Amino acid sequence: RKEVEQDPGPFNVPEGATVAFNCTYSNSASQSFFWYRQDCRKEPKLLMSVYSSGNEDGRFTAQLNRASQYISLLIRDSKLSDSATYLCVALDGGYQKVTFGIGTKLQVIP
């Protein structure tokens, strides 16, 4: 079983749609969680951190459920520029070792 599981997609959605990505993690010692965005042949870039209380940044909302070991990312009013791969990331609290999911590919269609 992978430490961080994501549906690789692709998710094809029309502009303006709301789309949600989910991610599960198996290591209960994971302390911090993030969503990264990766454009084709580019480096991953931090999109947002994920907290139990939930956090929102514009059209993006991230949520963590520690009991279920589950992380989500919601994108509202999708834009063409949101097309990318979204990586779910877990960080263990000891040595700050990062574990990536395979990434979920999003394609926003005009």
Added chain:
Amino acid sequence: EAGVTQFPSHSVIEKGQTVTLRCDPISGHDNLYWYRRVMGKEIKFLLHFVKESKQDESGMPNNRFLAERTGGTYSTLKVQPAELEDSGVYFCASSQERSVEQYFGPGTRLTVT
């Protein structure tokens, strides 16, 4: 402020040859990480430096890989001798002391033929 830089951006070598990848972290970042993405797989952690010390090298595949960070500034990752399965994109990332936010470099695409 300059971001994380990596050199070269691409490298094509033959099996059995040696390649050295370089990473320059953001100035002042004590933490430096190496990762690798093999086609179709997740990005995998290789190792973590805190200044010049190896904090965690549990992800290094085998003893053909050697990472150094002399002086606690830039880091090199040497693969010797390279094998076909070493092909992939090698990313470097850095972060400030006690920060969990990592900034990634553009990666080095290594192809072993």
